[in-house]
Amino acid sequence: MKNLKDKFYFIATIALFFTSCNSQMPADQNLMPTPTVSTFAKGADVGWLPQMEATGYKFYNTDGSQKDCLQLLKDRGINTIRLRVWVNPSxxxxxxxxxxxxxxxxxxxxxxxxxxxxxxxxYSDTWADPAKQAKPAAWANHSFSELLNDVYNHTFDVLSALKTAGVTPEWVQVGNEIPGGMLWPEGNTSNWSQLAQLLNKGYDATKTINPNIKVIVHVDEGNNNAKFRWFFDNAKANNVKYDVIGLSYYPYWIKKDYKETVADLEFNLKDMASRYNKEVMVVEVGGEYDKVQNTFDMLVATIKAVKNVPNNKGLGVIYWEPQGEKSWSGYSLSAWQSDGKPSMALDAFKE
Incomplete structure (x- = not known):
């Protein structure tokens, strides 16, 4: 610098530059942005857990010490919890x-x-799946236009309650296993136009709460590419709004070992991602509780199939009710032992 005047001019110019840069940014962006979560989702659907605890069921670590079930799941690599919602359940x-x-x-x-x-x-008072999509009793006599409002209001109400409690979910599923539609008969796939409107009401309510929540549309038999193409071709033709294609994958229910179908699952995952330009996720998976090695191997193969989807469009894998031990639930596809300890099959979720 030749003199103080030049030095002062230089400093003022730099200050003006940074002031100008900041003035062009929204106030909430002056700080470093929070990075987007890109970690692979390794999950557990645990809808039965509160009832299990209420009836006195105890959970134990492998060393025999009693421990919180969610912590046991976290210790095995689980980083995501899926929770079902019923309207007016028993x-x-x-x-x-x-x-x-x-x-x-x-x-x-x-x-x-x-x-x-x-x-x-x-969107039911009890289980909704491919075989049953019963309307909630309170909505039973509603017209179609009223059902549209019901879906929006129920979705908004639950998500608002979560937000008030400090929780904004990363994903919201609009409907559960809906290859035949939901809220029968009005939302059956025999009337795609109406089903699309119902799904879009769930989408709109979710995005009103937070536009960053990813909306999932969920179909069963994740290895069945023809079923998925039929469903999502119709969804596209009817302008259904969603972000993620959710798949169930249960080799047990299709009476085939995973080795016979996991390649079909991977093909379908990749096809869905490319054909519709969507992210994909196995939102339900399960294996037989008493075939620990087979269930472990199936999970490893399923996780690999999802991770093999190009461009990081395979988001994760969620086990359905791993803690739902059979003596309590009667369910044969948990990943828990009769002594209250997690099955070694869950180690597939560890890094």
């Missing part, structure tokens, strides 16, 4: 609960452990 031990209030409590509990959250809307 108090039945295995086929009830999962109300808005219980869902909020579970979501808060999972978040405190650093878990990511997925909310699965069944």
């Amino acid at each position: 108090n039945d031990k295995a086929s009830g609960h999962c109300s808005k209030e219980e869902t909020v409590v579970m979501a808060v509990r999972a978040k405190k452990l650093g878990m990511r959250i997925m909310i699965d809307f069944h």
